[in-house]
Amino acid sequence: MFEVRSKKNKILLQLILFIMTVPYLIPLIQMVLGSLGGRGLYNYKVVWDTGVVPIYFRNSAIISAGVIALVYAFSMTAGFGFAKLHVKGKEYFFWMILIALTLPEVILLTPLFVTFQKLHMYNTLFAVILPTAALQLPFTILLARKFNEGIPGELMEAARIDGANIWQVFTQVILPMTKPIASAIIVLTLINAWNAYLLPLLFLQSPNLQVVTLLPQYFQGEFTNDQTKILAAAVMTAIPEITAYLLLQKNFEKGMIAGALK
């Protein structure tokens, strides 16, 4: 966008970029430096030796997988139905879904708390998986519908003339063609499920059901404000996320772009 020809201006632009980026690094540097305070790498050993880190990671992974499975199944089918099939009063149903798009999760807390206790689902991973998926769905259905609308109807008709029923059209024509939006949906859902804080905080009580976002709190209790251990735990939580991002960079970016440009 900027056109810089002279050597001096090129260096200047590079310098501006550098100065603008430094503040984004500061918290990450603070995190790593803080985690090495006091006894250095020994902090990591202490955190690891508590044995809770793998348990918290496992639970986050189960929750993310559950949420992704639900969101994927519901958004792909509903996206297809809304975009390509005949539904009476379609737009009313769609509006019902869009209204849920604005829903803050804090509103769900009391009603869900009461319901989950009645159904004996309180303090199970389902109590986090179900509402997290529900909060994610309006958005992903919207994305899936938009993407399906771009698929030419002729492709479906051709498959049907060849004798495919509607389920076969869905699995053999639609699903392969919607892969780009599906991967965006999966990545977006993964970020939100992995980073979920409030629902796990309230709906999971047992120590063996906690998730990664609750690690700092656990160590605050365990090491009574020994910041270095808390930050070591934060680094251990951040590293897999950053690694996943670097490996799937393109999908993350596509997910974000798809997520906002609707």
Place this chain on the structure above:
Amino acid sequence: MKSSTYISGLPWILPALLFLVVIVYYSIISTFNLSTLDWNGLDPIRTSVGMKNFAKMLKDRVFWLCLKNTVIYFGITFVVQNTLGFLFAAILHSQVKLSTLHKCIIFIPTILAPATMAPVFRLLFSPQGMLQSVFNSLHLPITVDWLANPNSALFVLMAVAIWEFTGMSFILYYAAMSQVDKQILEAARIDGAGNIRTLITMVLPHCKGTTVSLAMLGIIGALKTFDIPYLITTGGPNHATEFLGTYIYRQGIRQSHLGYAAALSVTLLVLAIGGALASNYSKKGD
């Protein structure tokens, strides 16, 4: 054979719809119902109080403070975060070195959980943090206790939000700028327009759709704000960083004023839907 367009899509949308009705709509209706009660969640007696919870809300100083904080928070983060995101996108679209590295650094904050970063920010903005040591070594007479000070705590939270979400603005502007016609920019330059002028008069208007989308995300995001204030300041000191989300949590979960929390929730929902409709309307107005 019937054309696919006439095959009923109901069985395809019904599973998702029922799932949302059971979880989301059930909760919304039960929140509306709760908002007319005076109930602590345990007592078998639920007293119906009509609209009294809403009347109480309108007289509640903290409720208005939450709204004020939300407006300030949205206004400042929207301008700063999008200006930075726009500039990053423009610079990284020019021929600069190490662009992938810079992209990664700006983008990583958007994928890290606020819950993971909260202890880092509490340390960074405390007298034991890195900023304080930098100021000390430069012999600057500044004391970093910005989270404890009601006048600065909200600004710290805004800085955190900007840190977290600039990557989002950046990536969207970056995508939008890929579609700018290079020849038009070239023509403008031949006519003598400088870099800054081309950026403001040609590139920025081209990205208008992105800016509107970001405004909608920003309004809903500001109203929904919970993790950052709850985890860093728990709404304090003295409600200085209270938002509707944290206040609902405080009233409903901490103090068991379920009816009052529900009335605040209903208000929050109405504001969020209103905000979304308003920004959607402005998008169509183009």
